Amino acid sequence: HLATSLPLPSERDHLRPRIDLIVFMIDIKSKYSLQNVEASLAHVDANFFLGKVCFLVTGVGRVNYCSVETNAIWKLGEVYCSPVLFCELELEGIRVATAQRLLRMLQICAGHIPGVSALSFGTLMRNSADD
Amino acid sequence: MDETVAEYIRRTVLKIPRDEIKTMLQKWGFLSETQLQTVNFHQIKENISQDVVQLCEENSADIKQAAVLDIIYNHIYPNKRVWSVYQMNKTGEETEFFDLTEFKKKFKRRLRSALKNVTINFREYEDNAIWIRIAWGTPYTKPNQYKTSYVVYHSQTPYVFISASVLKSNLPLLCQALVVASNYRDIREMELRSHSLNSLKDIVFKRYSQNFQTYNPRPLQERNVAPESADLRIIQENRNEKERIQRVNQKVFGDGPQPKIEFAQYKLETMFKSDPKMDVLDKKEPFRCLVKFSSPHLLESLKSLAPAGMADAPLSPLLTCIPQKARNYFKIREKKGFFPGSFVSP
Numbered sequence: 001h002l003a004t005s006l007p008l009p010s011e012r013d014h015l016r017p018r019i020d021l022i023v024f025m026i027d028i029k030s031k032y033s034l035q036n037v038e039a040s041l042a043h044v045d046a047n048f049f050l051g052k053v054c055f056l057v058t059g060v061g062r063v064n065y066c067s068v069e070t071n072a073i074w075k076l077g078e079v080y081c082s083p084v085l086f087c088e089l090e091l092e093g094i095r096v097a098t099a100q101r102l103l104r105m106l107q108i109c110a111g112h113i114p115g116v117s118a119l120s121f122g123t124l125m126r127n128s129a130d131d
Numbered sequence: 132m133d134e135t136v137a138e139y140i141r142r143t144v145l146k147i148p149r150d151e152i153k154t155m156l157q158k159w160g161f162l163s164e165t166q167l168q169t170v171n172f173h174q175i176k177e178n179i180s181q182d183v184v185q186l187c188e189e190n191s192a193d194i195k196q197a198a199v200l201d202i203i204y205n206h207i208y209p210n211k212r213v214w215s216v217y218q219m220n221k222t223g224e225e226t227e228f229f230d231l232t233e234f235k236k237k238f239k240r241r242l243r244s245a246l247k248n249v250t251i252n253f254r255e256y257e258d259n260a261i262w263i264r265i266a267w268g269t270p271y272t273k274p275n276q277y278k279t280s281y282v283v284y285h286s287q288t289p290y291v292f293i294s295a296s297v298l299k300s301n302l303p304l305l306c307q308a309l310v311v312a313s314n315y316r317d318i319r320e321m322e323l324r325s326h327s328l329n330s331l332k333d334i335v336f337k338r339y340s341q342n343f344q345t346y347n348p349r350p351l352q353e354r355n356v357a358p359e360s361a362d363l364r365i366i367q368e369n370r371n372e373k374e375r376i377q378r379v380n381q382k383v384f385g386d387g388p389q390p391k392i393e394f395a396q397y398k399l400e401t402m403f404k405s406d407p408k409m410d411v412l413d414k415k416e417p418f419r420c421l422v423k424f425s426s427p428h429l430l431e432s433l434k435s436l437a438p439a440g441m442a443d444a445p446l447s448p449l450l451t452c453i454p455q456k457a458r459n460y461f462k463i464r465e466k467k468g469f470f471p472g473s474f475v476s477p
Contacts, residue, residue, distance in 0.1 A: 002369075
């Protein structure tokens with residue numbers, strides 16, 4: 001499901017399946033994008049932040065056009081206890097690799113991987129990022 | 132043939148892209164077809180220009196003919212210059228029959244009476260456009276052929292498009308000559324400038340696709356926003372919002388291509404409104420600030436902002452009013468009265 005902001009329109013509530021993972025996409029070239037994500041975070045139930053939320057920062061390939069500070073994004077990840085991924089959608093290889101990572105995360109969050117919970121995986125991702 | 136004329140022709144030919152040189156020389160018509168056959172248009176431009184100058188030498192070209200070639204070049208590549216738009220006002224009486232010969236005569240006479248050293252050339256085109264090329268000199272020096280102004284006048288309209296050279300001091304004289312020659316009363320500069328002459332014409336002649344109010348209380352159901360992907364597993368949660376943005380955009384910008392302008396400039400003379408605790412400016416005077424938007428194609432990029440998710444729809448009317456108001460340079464002052472806000476000066 002793709003949405004441009006939260007909360008989701010209520011008229012489709014009955015058609016929506018259970019949500020296992022929320023990926024917030026931030027375009028590093030647009031401050032507007034970060035503001036939008038920050039505003040939408042307020043509408044997310046606290047339970048999601050136990051490993052079912054992830055931040056995906058796009059557009060990192062174009063270094064000259066960065067509008068959003070990476071510090072602000074790291075801080076966001078810390079405050080909301082969620083991992084931050086960086087990618088560049090314009091390059092097919094990175095796009096495919098990122099999709100595969102997200103898919104893997106989704107499998108874990110949906111409980112399809114025995115022995116690994118969303119919370120344990122989220123903690124693992126955050127700890128490895130600190131190195 | 133004069134050395135300066137030869138050099139001028141050589142430089143003009145060098146400006147033309149190699150594949151276009153032959154066609155442009157044919158349009159010029161100064162060299163015969165047989166003469167053109169003798170030139171190898173596949174060699175490097177440096178050599179082509181030398182050959183052309185040689186042929187012009189045989190035909191004894193003078194500055195008037197060279198100037199015509201320059202007009203032809205600028206007519207085909209007007210976007211290399213910056214054009215401003217001027218509007219003339221009549222006294223409001225009967226519309227007189229436009230006499231081209233009278234116009235040219237009066238224009239030349241008026242200009243020459245003030246400044247003897249000018250080269251003036253006219254060329255008419257099918258769309259009723261009169262192109263005037265003026266090379267400026269001073270009372271003591273001959274006209275500098277590299278410092279030229281161009282005027283495009285559509286005789287059926289009160290609009291004149293001027294591409295002045297660096298010599299801005301000659302502008303009042305030029306305007307005066309235009310007014311006198313065309314039997315108008317005065318002329319004023321509009322706040323509209325761009326590289327694209329055709330787009331400026333589109334804006335003032337209202338040739339771009341405008342939004343016409345149609346009575347349609349509900350959007351037509353058949354209008355299908357093309358699905359972004361055929362994959363049915365992707366569900367767009369905010370389809371309604373996306374469609375609203377498309378509708379608003381279409382209402383504001385219309386369906387067709389936008390006129391091409393490169394800048395929009397807003398000169399703000401408004402008060403700085405800050406948090407009272409910040410206390411940045413205790414003096415209550417206007418905070419002077421200049422905001423400039425630039426883009427290879429400003430209006431198209433404004434049109435794509437909301438659909439790309441980079442701005443809210445509808446956009447500020449200060450941005451979207453550009454074609455309707457036929458201006459891209461604005462001065463915004465404080466609105467005096469009970470309601471704080473800003474107001475756009477005429």
